Amino acid sequence: MAVYVYAITPATHPLRLDGITGVGEPAEELRVVTEGDLAAVVSDAPDGLRAKRRDVIAHQTVLQELLGQAGVLPLRFGALAPDDDAVRDALKERADNYRDRLAALHGCTEFHLKASCDEDVLLRDVLRQSDEARRMNEEIRSGQGGQDLKVSLGELVAAGVDARRESLAAGVVEALRPMAREIREADASGDDFVSVSFLVERERQNAFLEREADLAEQFGDEFSFRLHGPLPPYSFV
Structure with a gap:
């Protein structure tokens, strides 16, 4: 059998x-x-x-x-x-x-963290931080820009959003890295910008949970942090 x-x-x-x-x-x-x-x-x-x-x-x-x-x-x-x-x-x-x-x-367990925000939040960030994107957006809104300008703005903003997602993910991982023995990152999907597993020693679990809660508070209400654990350490076998 x-x-x-x-x-x-x-x-x-x-x-x-x-x-x-x-x-x-x-x-x-x-x-x-x-x-x-x-x-x-x-x-x-x-x-x-x-x-x-x-x-x-x-x-x-x-x-x-x-x-x-x-x-x-x-x-x-x-x-x-x-x-x-x-x-x-x-x-x-x-x-x-x-x-x-x-x-x-x-002596370890796994915690899995996903974090997300609406794409509109990232779009606003890109327009706020990019002089070129703001200029192109204003031209389009005033009726001066044609289809080519709209395509160029779309490409610029899309690249900016991707860069912003990568920056946010790196910030989250680096903030929690000192609390973990090992880390495994996975591809994020949908509105998630990070999907990562942390191997955490049991005696450091409370400190890890406090650090994650502080981090979520720093990011603010526009961001959703979803932490699952402690779990069997599947991601680290």
């Missing part, structure tokens, strides 16, 4: 699994597969597994419980292996890599 894999841990992890159940309906029983100084928390994989709410929550619950006991390498929802022997083989073959990442993640 296929095996569902939740996390990799040191074999010395407490691995207290009583009262915790896995994915599936009825919920599958958890067990531990050990190879040398590493272990994997697994269960039988139910047939036709899909990312249903109940199963996603079960996966997250297992990881949160394990994280509360000691460090883990969390696997994303849906990680499967053919059987327990295949799990042991993977632990053996990639033992050095797993040990390195467990050491890097020891």
Whole structure:
């Protein structure tokens, strides 16, 4: 039977699994597969597994419980292996890599931050800061500019907005960088100008949260900061 894999841990992890159940309906029983100084928390994989709410929550619950006991390498929802022997083989073959990442993640959790603002805010900034953009905009509004001028203004403003987004993102990341052990940036989408994950040591979580709150206040009401965490450190496995 296929095996569902939740996390990799040191074999010395407490691995207290009583009262915790896995994915599936009825919920599958958890067990531990050990190879040398590493272990994997697994269960039988139910047939036709899909990312249903109940199963996603079960996966997250297992990881949160394990994280509360000691460090883990969390696997994303849906990680499967053919059987327990295949799990042991993977632990053996990639033992050095797993040990390195467990050491890097020891005592840490992940926080994910997205920040956004309306494009109109950025457009106003560009027009306020660019003499050339203001001049072109005024000519167009007065009826003196033709289509070519409108195209040129659009290109100038678009480049300015992109530069402003990059500047804002860099400012956010640099302000929080000293509070994190590692950082992973992702492509922002929509009105977001930054999407970044921070690996934060548990004893620095409160300081990180305070720094993020201060930063959001400095940016002001026109900006929306959305911080999620603490989370299993998926982005750093």
